[in-house]
Amino acid sequence: MSVLEIKNLHVNVETEQGTREILRGVDLVINEGEIHAIMGPNGSGKSTLAYTIAGHPKYQVVEGEILLDGENVLEMSVDERARAGVFLAMQYPVEIPGVTVTNFLRTAKTAIDGEAPAIRGWIKDVRESMSNLKMDSAFAERNVNEGFSGGEKKRNEILQLELLKPKFAVLDETDSGLDVDALKIVSEGVNRAHANTGLGVLLITHYTRILRYIKPDFVHVFVAGRIAEQGGAELADRLEEEGYDRYQVAESAAEAVPAE
C-alpha cells in the first residue's frame, strides 16, 4: 500500500521583489487509489505545490517533508522522483524540438523501468493508449508538444501518465483550456489509469467542471498557501454554487502577513 505524505510544507520562491512565501504549512496524505482534488483561487499556491512535489528548482522548501512510502522525496533529484513513482502532468508542457513523441516515450519508459520495454508489447500499448485518447497515430512521429494545440498537449500528458504507470499523479490544471469533448477524453484517461494501476491522484483545479468526470474522494480548498477547508465530494458542489468568495477574507488577512 503506497502513500504520499506532505507534512507542514513551507515553500518560498525568489522573485524580483525578493523572497516570497507561497506555501505556509501544507499537510496532506494521499493513499494509493485515492483521488484528492485541490481547489482554490488563482495565486493560492496550488501550482507551487505541484511543482514542489516534482522538484522544480525554482521552489525552495524551507520547512516540512514530503515522503513517498517513507522515503524522503525532497532529497531526490527530479528524475529520481519520477522513477520513484511520482508523475506531474504539467499545465504548460514545453516543446522539445527534434525529439519525436515515440522516441521520448520510449526513452522515458526505459528510464522509469530501468530497462527497455519489449518492442512488440510496447508498440501495441502506445497505439492502444493513443487510440483511447483519440490521438491520431501521426502524433507519434511529431516532435514533443511542437505545434500541438492546448488540448493535444494535455492528451499527450495523459498518454504519458497511462504508459509510465506511476504510483501517484499530480495533475496541474489539466482541465484548463479544454473543450468539453477533450475534457471527457482526458478524464477517461485518468480514470483508466486509476482503475488499472491503483493510481493515487492529486487533481489541482480552479474549476469544479472536471469533477463531473473524475470523482474525488476528498476535496481540499487551498487559500493563501494552506488548506483552508476539506471535505468530501460535496464540498466541490458547495464551491460550485458559492465560489471562493467566503475564503477571500481569510486570504486577504493571510496576504498581509509579511514574508520572512
Place this chain on the structure above:
Amino acid sequence: MTSTAMPTAGQHGLVAHSDGAFVPVQTRSERFRSVNVEDFAPITGREHEWKLSPVAAFADLTGGELDGSRLAIETTDASGISFSYIPRDDARIGTAGTPEERASANAWSTFDEALLVSVTGEDEKIAFVTRTGLGDTPRAAHTVIEAAPNSRGFVVLAGTGAARLSENVEIIVGAGASLTVVSLQEWDDEAVHLSSQFARLGRDSFLKHIVVSLGGKVVRVNPSTHLAEQGADIEALGLYFADAGQHLEQQVYVHHDAPHTKSRVTYKGALQGAGARTVWIGDVLIGNAAVGTDSYEQNRNLVLTEGTRADSVPNLEIETGDIEGAGHASATGRFDDEQLFYLMARGIREDEARRLVVRGFLTDIVQKIGSADLEARLTAAIEAELEGR
C-alpha cells in the same frame, strides 16, 4: 533579427562604424578579388573578413610559404565518380570563383595540381575523399568538383588527423545537375583548416552544400555560391559543435545573379566548454537580374555552458524589388532549463536529457543530409562531442 522597424538614428549603416573610417565595400559582389597572394596586404586581424578570427593561430597559412604538393587522400569507388589530377592551367580552374582574402589567395598561388572529382551519369552515387595525416607542414590544396549536365552525385570531402591546410574548393554544377557536397571536418584537436569553397550553379541545377565542423582547433569554411543561371537552387546547410578552446567559423555567401533562383541557408551550432567559439556570417546578395528570387537564411546557436561565444551576423542586400521572398533569422539561446525539467520529470537522467535536447536541436540538419550512413555517423559523432564534456 527580422525587423520591419523604420530607420532610427542608431540603425546599422546610418552612422559610421566604430571599426574604422574607411569606406566599406558597398556591395558584396564588389569585394576585391585576386588569385595572387601578393595582391593582398599582410593580415592584421582588423580586416572585416578576419576580425572575428584568431589570425595569430595561423599566420603560416596566410603569410608563409605553403607546400603545394598533392595531399594524402583516401577515396572510395563509385561508378560515375572519378578522381584525377589536373594542371594549374586547366580551363576549369577559376570558373567557380576567385579568392577574396589572403589565405585563399596564398593557397591558390601555391598549389601544384588540382584534384578533380568528376561526377557523371544520372544514377545516384556517393563517394568519399578523405584527407588524413597531413602532419604539421603548412599546406595548400585545390579541388575541383565538377558535375556534368543532368548528372547526380554525392561527394564527401572529409578531413581527419593533423593538418595545417589552406585550400580552395571549386564546385561546378552543370545545367540540370543535382549534386550534394559535404565538407566534413573531423580533424585532430590541434589542426587548423581554412577552406574557401566556390560554387557556380548552371541553369536549373541544384546543389546541396553541407558544412559539418566538429574537430580541429581552428576551422574556417567559407562557402560562396554563385546562382549564375536561371532556376539555380542552393540548399546550404551547416552543423557545428564547438568544444572548449575550439574556433569554428563559417562565412556563407549566396549571390542570386539570375532570374528565379532559390536559396535556403540553415546553419546550426552548439557550444560547450570554456572558450568554445563560433562565428557565422551569412551574406545574401540579390542582384538586379535576379527577379523572382526566393531566399531565406538562418542561423541558430545553442549555448550549453558558460564561457562560450557565438557570433551570428546575417546580411541581406537586395537590388531588385521583384522577388518572391527574402528573409533572415538568427537566434542564439541558452540550454532551456524548462526542457530539462520536463524530461527529468519523466524519469530521464540529466545527462541523457541534455543529449536528447542537443540531438533534437541539431537533428533537422542531420536529417536533411540525405545519406543514411552519413547521418548515423554524424549522430554518433555528436554523441561523442556531448560525452566529451
